[in-house]
Amino acid sequence: QVQLQQSGPELVKPGASVKISCKAxxxxxxxxxxxxxxxxxxxxxxxxxxxxxxxxxxxYNGKFKGKATLTADKSSSTAYMQLSSLTSVDSxxxxxxxxGGLDVWGAGTTVTVSS
Amino acid sequence: xxxxxxxxxxLSASLGERVSLTCRASQDIGSSLNWLQQEPDGTxxxxxxxxxSLDSGVPKRFSGSRSGSDYSLTISSLESxxxxxxxxxxxxSSPPTFGGGTKLEIK
Numbered sequence: 001q002v003q004l005q006q007s008g009p010e011l012v013k014p015g016a017s018v019k020i021s022c023k024a025x026x027x028x029x030x031x032x033x034x035x036x037x038x039x040x041x042x043x044x045x046x047x048x049x050x051x052x053x054x055x056x057x058x059x060y061n062g063k064f065k066g067k068a069t070l071t072a073d074k075s076s077s078t079a080y081m082q083l084s085s086l087t088s089v090d091s092x093x094x095x096x097x098x099x100g101g102l103d104v105w106g107a108g109t110t111v112t113v114s115s
Numbered sequence: 116x117x118x119x120x121x122x123x124x125x126l127s128a129s130l131g132e133r134v135s136l137t138c139r140a141s142q143d144i145g146s147s148l149n150w151l152q153q154e155p156d157g158t159x160x161x162x163x164x165x166x167x168s169l170d171s172g173v174p175k176r177f178s179g180s181r182s183g184s185d186y187s188l189t190i191s192s193l194e195s196x197x198x199x200x201x202x203x204x205x206x207x208s209s210p211p212t213f214g215g216g217t218k219l220e221i222k
Contacts, residue, residue, distance in 0.1 A: 035211070039157075044202065044213055044214075044215050044216050045151075045202055045204075045213040045216075046213070047210045047211045047212065047213070059209055059210075061210040062210075093157060095159060097159075100206055101149055101161070101164050101165075101206055102149065102151075102161065102204060102206070102211070103161050103164065103170075104161070105158075105159040105160070105161075107157065107158060108157050108159075
């Protein structure tokens with residue numbers, strides 16, 4: 001079955017960067033968009049952007065341009081999101097979700113920004 | 116960006132009760148609306164896609180419908196596991212946008 005396995009929690013210092021991962025299985029990784037979604041504690045969901053692993057094409061929510069960088073490794077069926085210049089407002093759970101309809105979701109990666 | 120206005124933000128209901136949640140789209144999104152369920156541990160699952168199609172394994176007490184720019188998720192008879200959070204998602208236009216969520220609480 002389709003599964004998205006996300007990397008573990010991260011504790012990072014303000015101003016630093018972090019790269020989190022989402023390993024896909026059970027489907028043709030290169031042929032489906034992979035989305036990333038942010039959820040701050042007690043808040044709703046925000047779409048960050050998406051990547052098409054087949055050709056590396058990306059679309060970003062304007063709000064996250066310069067903050068998030070999406071990449072994908074077809075050889076390992078893994079999508080990555082790097083977040084840069086981290087501040088407290090970047091502390092959140094980050095989900096990956098497959099395809100245009102976001103049909104399958106990973107369990108989320110908690111990123112905590114703290115000195 | 117398309118705004119999705121979800122109501123109510125919280126709802127208190129009893130076991131066995133029928134409830135409906137609504138999302139109103141600020142622009143035409145056709146049938147490009149999904150409903151998501153989020154458990155207390157953060158797990159997110161899609162329940163309904165393309166407005167009214169039930170995802171595999173989702174109980175038949177869940178249904179989706181549309182009236183104009185209003186999209187509804189109806190649970191016909193609440194069970195204990197249904198008292199969690201729900202979100203709508205439009206994917207007709209980029210960026211995809213979510214409703215603000217509904218917290219369903221047991222009365």
